[in-house]
Amino acid sequence: MGPIDQGFVHEAAIYRTEDEFVAEVVPFLRDGLAAGDPTLLGVDAHRQALVRDALGGLDGVTLFGPGEHFAHPFAALRNNHELFSAHADAGTGRVRMIGEVPHPGVGAPWHGWAEYEAASNELYTHFDAWTLCLYDARLAPDDVLADVERTHGHLATPAGDHRTNPGFQPPAEFLAGRPEDDDPLRDTPPHVALADPCPADARHAVAALAARGAALDPTAVGRLVLAVSEAVTNAVHHGGPHHELKAWAAPDRVLVTVRDEGGGPDDPFAGFLPSPPDTVGGLGLWTMRLAVDRVALSTGPDGFTVLLRAGGEPDPAATGTGTERAPAVGPEG
Numbered sequence: 001m002g003p004i005d006q007g008f009v010h011e012a013a014i015y016r017t018e019d020e021f022v023a024e025v026v027p028f029l030r031d032g033l034a035a036g037d038p039t040l041l042g043v044d045a046h047r048q049a050l051v052r053d054a055l056g057g058l059d060g061v062t063l064f065g066p067g068e069h070f071a072h073p074f075a076a077l078r079n080n081h082e083l084f085s086a087h088a089d090a091g092t093g094r095v096r097m098i099g100e101v102p103h104p105g106v107g108a109p110w111h112g113w114a115e116y117e118a119a120s121n122e123l124y125t126h127f128d129a130w131t132l133c134l135y136d137a138r139l140a141p142d143d144v145l146a147d148v149e150r151t152h153g154h155l156a157t158p159a160g161d162h163r164t165n166p167g168f169q170p171p172a173e174f175l176a177g178r179p180e181d182d183d184p185l186r187d188t189p190p191h192v193a194l195a196d197p198c199p200a201d202a203r204h205a206v207a208a209l210a211a212r213g214a215a216l217d218p219t220a221v222g223r224l225v226l227a228v229s230e231a232v233t234n235a236v237h238h239g240g241p242h243h244e245l246k247a248w249a250a251p252d253r254v255l256v257t258v259r260d261e262g263g264g265p266d267d268p269f270a271g272f273l274p275s276p277p278d279t280v281g282g283l284g285l286w287t288m289r290l291a292v293d294r295v296a297l298s299t300g301p302d303g304f305t306v307l308l309r310a311g312g313e314p315d316p317a318a319t320g321t322g323t324e325r326a327p328a329v330g331p332e333g
Helices: 018-035 045-055 073-090 111-123 142-150 171-176 199-213 218-238 284-291
Strands: 009-015 039-042 061-063 095-100 129-136 154-156 162-164 192-195 243-250 253-260 294-300 303-311
Touching: 009 018, 009 111, 009 142, 018 039, 018 045, 018 095, 018 129, 045 061, 073 095, 073 111, 073 129, 073 284, 111 142, 111 171, 129 142, 192 199, 199 218, 199 243, 199 253, 218 243, 218 253, 218 284, 218 303, 284 294
Parallel strands: 009 129, 009 154, 039 061, 039 095, 095 129
Antiparallel strands: 154 162, 192 243, 243 253, 253 303, 294 303
16 A cells, blocks of 8 residues: 555655665565556666565566666656656556666766656656655765655655655745756856857857867767757747847856846746647757756846756866866857
């Protein structure tokens, strides 16, 4: 029996030993198999072996590669949505899904995954699915675990309990309270500053800056250029008469902001999933989120700003901004 019998249940399992891992995961899978529910497991090979030994095999359990399924937070949101939709259409019963969510303890930036965890509570409410998100407390930093407890409506325990979480925070409230991006590059003069650029000029300027000032692979640069084009296109069509682009380059990242005079989207979950196929437009923000390593939206007295970052998170312990390789360029880019 789960915390509730129907609907979407978003539960976290925080464990500290392999025995706790087994105690939280195996009954969840066993009950799902006994009920005939689609039962999915996305953990690494070592943890798969622990589950196999405890269950006496993995017959009936659908395995998926965590590295592939959780390669990007917004791709994972889409993957889950498509999976749950397919099972709902087929009438296969409640979906039970276990996955290891990436975080800095395993080398993944956390901001996007925190958004993934929060948005799941809103975007999957109409599905009959129960997801168990695994976190190894020996690896996950304390700030990650604090976010985990605020983004899951239920918490599993090694004793077999499924508790309603009193610390759960409504997802829109959680997202609104996320810290602003504090990349130190923004405290320095931009290497590119363009007033009212068209998408083509923006693409050209950012691609040229990335080629001169950052050691990003061509695929990352191409994705950034695509995201910049979408951001400028949105600013042209929805942001009032004027907009501006600023860009900075460091050896490990390129940062771009596009500011316009509009108010930004009203929906706090805009762009977390692609628009339905029969919808005209609406894919720009989704494309941005999928293309780059960080998207941050902010609205203030001077308008609406989209921040895009390709490359690594800034190192808070580093001195300086790491911009030595980036040549300064004039307003024309």
